[in-house]
Amino acid sequence: MKKAFTGHASALRFTQNTAALLALLLLCASVTACTQTPDDTDSTDTSVTTEETGMKNGDVFVMDGHLSEVVYPLKENMVNYAVSLFSTIHSTYLADGNHNVAIAIVPAKNQFAEESGSYADGTLSDVPFFTYESMADIVREGTASFAQYIELKSTLSLSDYYYTDMHWKQEALTDTAAAICSAFGLELSFTADTNTFTTHPFVGSYTADPLMADAKQDTMYYLTNDILNAVTVTDYQNGVPQPGVLYNTEIKSDAKTYDLFLSGPMPLQVLESPNAATDRELILFRDSFGSSIAPYFCEQYAKVTLVDLRYLNSGVLADFIEFDDQDVLFLYSTHILNTAMILK
DSSP states (O other): OOOOOOOOOOOOOOOOHHHHHHHHHHHHHHHHHHHHHHHGGOOOOOOOBOOOTTOOOOEEEEEEEEEEEOOOOOOHHHHHHHHHHHHHHHIIITTTOOEEEEEEEEEOGGGGGGGSSSTTTTTTTOOOOHHHHHHHHHHHHHTTTTTTTEOOOGGGGGGGGGGGSSOOGGGGHHHHHHHHHHHHTOOOOOOOOOEESSSSHHHHHTTGGGGGGGOOOOHHHHHHHHHTTTTTEEOOOSSEEEEESBOOTTSSTTTTTTBBTTOOOOOOOEOOOOOOSOOOOEEEEEOTTTTHHHHTTTTTEEEEEEEOTTTOOOGGGGGGGOOOEEEEEEEEEHHHHTTGGGGO
């Protein structure tokens, strides 16, 4: 039986002035995001074509019934920019406190290519890849002075991702979430009911591609239990706090159906879990992959604050978050790290 958490200090301080400032920041971020990440996806840019194959970033290919996306070449300058940004956030907000800091990379589906039958039979011979390890080495070395690196690829496989979308499946993330909690000294014992989202089949972000007919069908599930049912969500989308939901089951079936999880892109969200096992707090710097894994952390953390640096400038974090010895996780996909200039 989880013990109920009876109270904790708020991690967010809002005033009328900061609300107005956030509204302005959101407007600016929205304009920028529209030019860099169309339709609020995490897709890579399409500016680089490989001489060897003619394929370019963003091109879609079929791998064991999965539609996957070319992410190539490894852009070390982008990854180093992300490392520098994370380092600045640490030195500005975290260095003076008793924060436990970790960083992890969500592998793109194509990072599992060598395990696929399509790779074995030569079908993917024209598809360019860089290795997960090559990006991880840059991130691990660049953040070693302030962050523990959590290796996630070994907790995942191609089957843990949707066939027609880049994202991972929430119901497949128990081992991944447990690895993250373990890095912070917590033991995740997560069990939940698996609920089928009413849309079937789920058709993800690769719907417009002509290869769609070659993809297998997806069913989307979301998880609930007594702990998650008690979680309250606050969104800070328009400059003021407003009630949110873990699962936006009213979302329409289209290419943004992954917005089922925490209603999609948000600059700032707070999840409060009154039945968490501890009174600890987690700050999660994340992209869209964080939306579906964040509920797992509500078993252990009384408060989980999600920050999306695509929509909230890191220079004003102290206006909205009181940094007070929280655990801190930087969780970003290979897609975003390879186009990291969209982070602010």
